[in-house]
Amino acid sequence: MSILEVTNLTKTFGGLIANQDVSMNVEKGSITAVIGPNGAGKTTFFNMITGVYQPTSGDIKLEGKSVVGIKADEVSKRGISRTFQNIRLFGEMSVIENVLVGMHTQLKTNLLGIFLNFPGTKKEELEAEEEAYRLLKHFDLAHLLNEKANNLSYGAQRKLEIARALATKPKLILLDEPAAGMNPKETKELTEIIKRMGEEFDVSVLLIEHDMKLVMEISEHIIVLDHGEKIAEGNPEEIRTNPKVIEAYLGSSAVHAPTTTQPV
Amino acid sequence: MVMKEKWSLFSQNKWAQVLLFTLFVFVTSAALYFSQKSVIAFLLLLSSLLILHYLKLKKITKWVVAAGLLFILIPFASSGGPAFQSYMDVATMVGIYVSMALGLNIVVGMAGLLDLGFVAFFAVGAYSYSIFATPQASNFMPFGTFPLGGESFWMFLIIGGFVAAIAGVLIGIPVLRVKGDYLAIVTLGFGEIIRILFNNADRPVNITGGAMGIASVTPPKIFGMELIFPNQFYFVTLVILLFTLFAVIRLEQSKLGRSWKAVRENEIAAQAMGIPIVKTKLMAFALGASFSGMMGVVFAAKQAFIDPTSFTLMESFTILVMVVLGGMGSVPGVILGAAVVTILNLQVLTELTNWINQLNFNGVISIPEALSPAKMQKFIFGAILVSFALYRPKGLIPAKNKVFDEKKLKDAIKKKSQISTD
Numbered sequence: 001m002s003i004l005e006v007t008n009l010t011k012t013f014g015g016l017i018a019n020q021d022v023s024m025n026v027e028k029g030s031i032t033a034v035i036g037p038n039g040a041g042k043t044t045f046f047n048m049i050t051g052v053y054q055p056t057s058g059d060i061k062l063e064g065k066s067v068v069g070i071k072a073d074e075v076s077k078r079g080i081s082r083t084f085q086n087i088r089l090f091g092e093m094s095v096i097e098n099v100l101v102g103m104h105t106q107l108k109t110n111l112l113g114i115f116l117n118f119p120g121t122k123k124e125e126l127e128a129e130e131e132a133y134r135l136l137k138h139f140d141l142a143h144l145l146n147e148k149a150n151n152l153s154y155g156a157q158r159k160l161e162i163a164r165a166l167a168t169k170p171k172l173i174l175l176d177e178p179a180a181g182m183n184p185k186e187t188k189e190l191t192e193i194i195k196r197m198g199e200e201f202d203v204s205v206l207l208i209e210h211d212m213k214l215v216m217e218i219s220e221h222i223i224v225l226d227h228g229e230k231i232a233e234g235n236p237e238e239i240r241t242n243p244k245v246i247e248a249y250l251g252s253s254a255v256h257a258p259t260t261t262q263p264v
Numbered sequence: 265m266v267m268k269e270k271w272s273l274f275s276q277n278k279w280a281q282v283l284l285f286t287l288f289v290f291v292t293s294a295a296l297y298f299s300q301k302s303v304i305a306f307l308l309l310l311s312s313l314l315i316l317h318y319l320k321l322k323k324i325t326k327w328v329v330a331a332g333l334l335f336i337l338i339p340f341a342s343s344g345g346p347a348f349q350s351y352m353d354v355a356t357m358v359g360i361y362v363s364m365a366l367g368l369n370i371v372v373g374m375a376g377l378l379d380l381g382f383v384a385f386f387a388v389g390a391y392s393y394s395i396f397a398t399p400q401a402s403n404f405m406p407f408g409t410f411p412l413g414g415e416s417f418w419m420f421l422i423i424g425g426f427v428a429a430i431a432g433v434l435i436g437i438p439v440l441r442v443k444g445d446y447l448a449i450v451t452l453g454f455g456e457i458i459r460i461l462f463n464n465a466d467r468p469v470n471i472t473g474g475a476m477g478i479a480s481v482t483p484p485k486i487f488g489m490e491l492i493f494p495n496q497f498y499f500v501t502l503v504i505l506l507f508t509l510f511a512v513i514r515l516e517q518s519k520l521g522r523s524w525k526a527v528r529e530n531e532i533a534a535q536a537m538g539i540p541i542v543k544t545k546l547m548a549f550a551l552g553a554s555f556s557g558m559m560g561v562v563f564a565a566k567q568a569f570i571d572p573t574s575f576t577l578m579e580s581f582t583i584l585v586m587v588v589l590g591g592m593g594s595v596p597g598v599i600l601g602a603a604v605v606t607i608l609n610l611q612v613l614t615e616l617t618n619w620i621n622q623l624n625f626n627g628v629i630s631i632p633e634a635l636s637p638a639k640m641q642k643f644i645f646g647a648i649l650v651s652f653a654l655y656r657p658k659g660l661i662p663a664k665n666k667v668f669d670e671k672k673l674k675d676a677i678k679k680k681s682q683i684s685t686d
Binding site for chain 1: 511514515518519522525533534535538540541663667668670673674676677
């Protein structure tokens with residue numbers, strides 16, 4: 001069963017076509033990767049799924065219900081969460097507060113509850129704090145809970161972004177280049193985290209990544225975008241040998257050359 | 265080196281601090297009580313609240329001591345001399361400005377929306393009471409007898425806050441489409457629009473009294489007693505201020521406070537976390553405005569006369585300066601900032617001017633006309649602001665995040681996992 005169905009998605013900015021007729025599915029509980037050269041329209045694609053941009057045409061369905069035409073905060077409430085290519089943490093807030101913001105929609109208290117501090121509000125808040133702490137522990141960030149997010153190392157910031165995204169209890173999580181800027185050790189750690197994420201948090205994963213080792217290792221399904229169009233789709237082995245993909249990454253001469261080097 | 269050791273020893277020792285603090289409070293309040301007029305003693309006594317903030321005591325103890333100082337000791341100690349009412353007047357104004365600055369702090373400090381027209385909400389609160397507590401309202405109200413009695417004041421505290429909140433939402437809806445510098449300019453415009461509206465709403469129907477303002481506002485009444493003197497308003501202001509403070513602290517540590525800060529830090533990420541941006545911003549505008557509106561009602565009742573000149577752009581700037589000087593987003597900082605700016609404007613600089621004038625008059629020193637103290641007042645204030653911007657850019661007391669107790673969280677999780685495995 002697929003959790004996300006994208007059909008004929010097109011986005012144009014004036015005359016520029018960022019995405020054209022992209023269709024894809026994400027199977028429930030799977031890890032799917034979107035790859036492609038720089039400027040292929042991957043992030044635009046993510047922005048449409050999360051409601052930051054509205055598609056020019058086409059449809060996006062989460063569990064059979066369209067999420068086109070609703071705002072980003074509403075999309076998040078429906079169960080799609082994300083991280084960002086250029087880290088967007090709440091820098092001046094503490095690490096645990098960042099995760100608590102992720103739990104925003106799960107806290108049901110209203111203004112009256114806030115002012116009068118009802119026992120229910122208090123309990124809810126405490127439980128959220130514990131839950132946030134548990135999440136931080138899972139990502140090995142628990143000892144930094146009172147640190148400002150800005151003061152964290154790059155790798156830790158990336159992990160915190162994932163923790164924050166998971167705090168919204170999503171059905172589908174979109175990771176935009178989660179390993180960018182990480183050292184090999186951190187990347188390895190992250191690979192393990194993403195691999196286990198589906199089971200531990202009951203979430204399907206869709207990710208953009210340039211680190212091909214990571215992509216090939218964890219993805220069950222890969223979609224390749226180039227110039228806004230889907231040029232290939234399949235499991236890692238199929239993608240690795242697909243001439244169109246090799247062409248997109250290395251140019252046509254790489255495909256027709258007598259001795260083909262393995263590009264990916 | 266020795267000094268440093270001694271200091272660190274002292275900062276650890278709770279009882280030494282308490283002893284010294286008590287002594288300080290005792291000496292300053294005695295000095296204030298027995299002297300005829302001593303601004304210095306009054307200011308030192310007020311500063312004991314700041315010292316209290318830094319003492320190593322439990323939060324609840326600090327609150328009780330602060331309440332004791334504010335409700336009992338400060339009014340009592342200043343009642344000794346003939347300057348009693350003027351002290352109380354300054355203290356009341358400090359209370360009014362602190363409350364307003366706390367309101368603006370929600371908008372500017374927490375939600376990160378630069379609002380340069382904040383005084384408009386103060387004006388809305390002030391006018392909403394003044395119009396109905398004078399015969400002014402009978403000009404346009406077809407029923408009811410005006411002025412309303414002094415008892416209505418208490419109801420108007422809520423109405424004033426509510427009307428200001430509505431004004432906040434109404435202004436917010438168009439204004440919040442723009443961001444950053446543009447937001448500042450548009451709010452500035454709306455602030456002026458509201459003032460000019462009050463300035464001109466005397467024709468064709470006389471609602472606000474126009475540039476003439478509204479005079480002889482009915483004084484508030486409680487248990488049959490009319491409140492006229494500053495020392496009576498002092499207590500009214502204090503109660504409302506404590507309510508505001510309580511509300512602001514609760515808000516700051518709630519889900520709403522966090523979402524304001526999240527919007528300030530990164531709007532796109534906040535929205536991706538499920539925070540509705542416009543609603544959250546409007547909430548900040550409305551709540552911030554309501555505290556200001558409430559104090560507007562108190563201000564109108566205290567002055568018994570209001571006109572549009574009390575609500576100029578300069579006032580908006582002053583409140584903003586209080587927030588920035590104190591520390592954006594920091595509740596204790598903003599309180600200190602508002603107190604410092606108000607006291608500086610109302611008392612210290614005025615006293616300084618008077619003193620130099622007197623020296624000039626007695627021929628001790630002669631100051632040329634161009635450097636007359638009256639002109640120097642703004643200059644000194646400006647110089648202080650510049651030096652603060654240079655040396656303490658994050659404010660007098662910079663904002664701090666809530667510190668979570670790691671051990672407590674760890675234990676709670678451990679306990680729960682034990683229960684589930686049992």
